[in-house]
Each structure stands twice: as structure tokens, then as C-alpha cells.
Amino acid sequence: MSERKLRAGVIGLGVGRAHAKGYIASPDAELVALCDANTERLNQYAAEWNIDGRYSDYHTMFREAQLDVVSIGLPNALHAEASIAALEAGVHVICEKPMATTSAEARAMLAAARQHNRQLMVCYNYRYRSDSQWMRRVIQSGRLGQVHHVAVSWRRETGIPGWGLFGSKAASGGGALIDLGVHVIDLGLWLLEFPRVQTISGHVRSLFGPYSRKTWGKSPSSVRDDAFDVDDGGVAFMRLSNGATMSLQVTWAEHSQPHEDAFRVEVQGTDGTAILHVRNYKNEDTLRFYTEIEGAPVTVIPSVNFDGHQGHAALIVDLAASLRAGTPPAATGEQGLIGVEILEALYQSAAAGHEVRIDGA
Numbered sequence: 001m002s003e004r005k006l007r008a009g010v011i012g013l014g015v016g017r018a019h020a021k022g023y024i025a026s027p028d029a030e031l032v033a034l035c036d037a038n039t040e041r042l043n044q045y046a047a048e049w050n051i052d053g054r055y056s057d058y059h060t061m062f063r064e065a066q067l068d069v070v071s072i073g074l075p076n077a078l079h080a081e082a083s084i085a086a087l088e089a090g091v092h093v094i095c096e097k098p099m100a101t102t103s104a105e106a107r108a109m110l111a112a113a114r115q116h117n118r119q120l121m122v123c124y125n126y127r128y129r130s131d132s133q134w135m136r137r138v139i140q141s142g143r144l145g146q147v148h149h150v151a152v153s154w155r156r157e158t159g160i161p162g163w164g165l166f167g168s169k170a171a172s173g174g175g176a177l178i179d180l181g182v183h184v185i186d187l188g189l190w191l192l193e194f195p196r197v198q199t200i201s202g203h204v205r206s207l208f209g210p211y212s213r214k215t216w217g218k219s220p221s222s223v224r225d226d227a228f229d230v231d232d233g234g235v236a237f238m239r240l241s242n243g244a245t246m247s248l249q250v251t252w253a254e255h256s257q258p259h260e261d262a263f264r265v266e267v268q269g270t271d272g273t274a275i276l277h278v279r280n281y282k283n284e285d286t287l288r289f290y291t292e293i294e295g296a297p298v299t300v301i302p303s304v305n306f307d308g309h310q311g312h313a314a315l316i317v318d319l320a321a322s323l324r325a326g327t328p329p330a331a332t333g334e335q336g337l338i339g340v341e342i343l344e345a346l347y348q349s350a351a352a353g354h355e356v357r358i359d360g361a
């Protein structure tokens with residue numbers, strides 16, 4: 001356990017703001033530096049949190065701010081470059097999802113972490129909800145019997161991000177699948193303790209974004225690459241090494257309940273089915289457990305306690321504690337690579353029109 005708190009920085013002050021709040025809440029870290037190319041944004045949050053270290057260039061930040069750990073909340077295509085620069089400067093990294101836009105980039109990030117003996121972690125914040133954690137404990141307890149299928153989805157009615165560079169393949173590597181799919185694929189695999197995905201058959205479509213339909217949260221000041229050249233939805237079927245299967249459906253846009261934005265993970269076993277269904281980021285009524293008692297079907301409606309940090313704040317508090325204590329982190333770069341490999345294979349399968357094997361499976 002290190003005597004002093006970790007010196008922490010955040011790059012990219014969109015979702016990076018949630019990382020900053022996590023460091024502020026952490027007893028193991030001190031937020032000392034912020035970086036954003038948008039200096040108005042940078043100065044606004046640095047003033048709000050009273051942070052002296054303000055940088056518009058992250059290389060300068062790594063040279064000057066003497067950081068122990070940095071969070072990277074940049075557009076996807078910059079994750080690899082910024083993470084490798086941080087690792088080379090001797091700084092541990094908590095990178096936003098997806099870890100990278102290609103598996104080659106993700107492998108280069110892992111190689112840099114090994115070479116410089118630093119931790120590379122990925123921000124899978126939905127693992128850090130009380131309901132996700134409860135569901136994992138239920139599965140680990142064996143109450144579901146033999147798990148044979150996992151159905152994961154994230155579906156938005158009007159949810160094509162109207163800010164940032166999400167519609168640009170060059171900046172983001174893909175669309176709805178890489179943005180939302182990566183979260184629910186990770187949740188499904190994390191709940192099952194990471195069986196390997198051996199094959200995938202995927203299909204993607206882009207039916208709303210190219211026509212500027214069903215765009216969400218576009219503000220007059222938001223900068224948006226007008227060319228929309230990514231998927232706005234897709235489906236996939238995966239075979240897992242433990243004999244189970246996983247299905248995926250992701251949409252940024254569809255005709256359904258107005259304003260619906262819901263992710264769902266359904267784990268089916270021989271003795272029970274557990275469902276996590278989070279609507280519009282709310283904590284209420286998110287869990288169901290279906291089983292059988294003495295031959296009669298039984299529905300359990302769990303009510304878990306959401307006190308304490310959740311999501312990004314809980315993730316940062318946990319990862320900062322493990323970094324300071326020198327214990328293995330709970331969300332690793334190796335797990336980040338798995339998500340990137342699956343998405344890459346999904347896009348390959350969609351382009352080829354048939355199922356593909358995943359390397360090393």
C-alpha cells in the first residue's frame with residue numbers, strides 16, 4: 001500500500017467528467033490535472049473543481065503533471081495513441097470503452113503496459129451497479145443450474161448521439177455496435193466469468209443515421225461530423241467455449257416506445273433465468289429471477305440496495321484502491337481486447353455474410 005494518494009488526471013471532459021468525480025470521491029486519489037482540446041470546457045471544469053493543472057495537450061500533461069494514473073475519455077480512435085503515450089510516461093491508464101477501434105491497436109496498448117510495467121484498465125462501468133453485481137453473485141452461486149443461453153441487448157428508440165464524433169467510422173471505428181454493443185457483450189461475458197467466444201455471425205444496418213433521423217441530444221454548439229458512415233443497429237449470434245450461446249441486438253434508433261433507452265442481459269439456465277433490464281438508466285425494478293419450487297413456476301422480484309457509489313464513480317474508486325494497494329484490477333486491458341476482437345469479428349462477419357471464427361478461440 002502506497003503511503004501517498006495517487007496523483008490522477010483526466011483527458012477528455014465529456015464522459016471524463018464522471019471519471020473526475022470518481023477521483024474526487026476516492027480516498028486513494030487526488031485529482032490534480034485535466035486535459036481537453038476545448039479550452040472553454042477545460043477552464044469551466046477546472047474552475048468548478050479547483051484544479052490548477054490545465055492542459056490542452058496530453059503529452060505536455062504527461063511531462064509536467066507527475067501523474068500516477070490517467071483516465072482517457074477521448075474519441076475511440078485516440079484511445080490507443082493516448083494510452084500508449086501515458087504508459088510510456090509511466091502512468092497507469094483507465095481507458096474508456098471501447099478500448100480501441102482495432103484489435104491490433106488494443107494489442108499494442110497491452111504490449112506498452114507490459115513493457116512499462118503499468119496497469120491498463122478499461123471502463124466497464126455497468127459492472128459497477130448494485131443490480132449487475134447481485135446478478136453475478138446469483139450466477140456464481142449456481143442457482144441457475146447449467147447456463148445455456150445469454151441474450152444481451154441495448155436498444156434505443158431515438159438514440160443516435162448528436163454530439164461528438166460517434167457517426168464517423170474514422171473517429172469511432174464503428175457505430176451502435178462498438179458504442180453500446182461493447183458494454184452488453186462485456187456484461188454477458190463478465191457474468192459468466194469469461195468463456196471464450198468461438199464463432200460469431202453478425203449483421204449490421206444503417207437505416208436512420210444517414211438521413212439524420214432519430215438523433216439524440218444535438219445541441220447548437222455541438223460539433224458533429226456530418227458524414228454518417230457507421231452502423232446504427234445490428235444483431236449477432238455467438239457460440240461460447242462453455243457450450244452456451246449468446247445473442248446480441250443493438251440499436252441506436254428503432255420504432256418503439258418513445259424515448260426508450262434500455263439495456264438487458266438475460267441469462268438462462270436449467271434451474272432458473274436471471275434478467276437485468278435497465279430502462280433509461282434508472283435503478284428501479286431492474287431485476288427478475290424465474291425459477292421453480294416444488295414443480296411450480298416462481299417469480300422473484302429482487303430489491304437490491306443502491307446506496308453507495310455506482311457506475312463510473314464506483315469503478316474509479318475501486319480501481320484507484322487496487323492501484324494504490326498494488327492488487328490486480330477488476331477491469332483489465334485483456335478483457336478490453338476481448339470486446340474489441342468480438343466486435344471486429346462481428347463487422348467481418350457482417351461484411352462477409354457468414355459466420356466467422358475468432359482467432360485463438
Ligand SMILES: NC(=O)c1ccc[n+]([C@@H]2O[C@H](COP(=O)([O-])OP(=O)(O)OC[C@H]3O[C@@H](n4cnc5c(N)ncnc54)[C@H](O)[C@@H]3O)[C@@H](O)[C@H]2O)c1
Pocket residue numbers: 011012013014015016035036037038041056057058073074075076078096097098123125163164165179
Ligand atoms: N462508459 C460509458 O458509459 C461511456 C459513456 C459515454 C462515452 N463513453 C466513451 O467515452 C469516449 C468519449 O465520449 P464522449 O461522449 O465523452 O465524447 P465527447 O465528444 O463528449 O468528449 C470528448 C472530449 O475529448 C476532447 N478531445 C478530443 N480530441 C482531443 C485531443 N486530441 N486532446 C484533448 N482533448 C480532446 C473534446 O474536446 C471533448 O471535450 C468515447 O470513447 C465513448 O465511447 C463511454
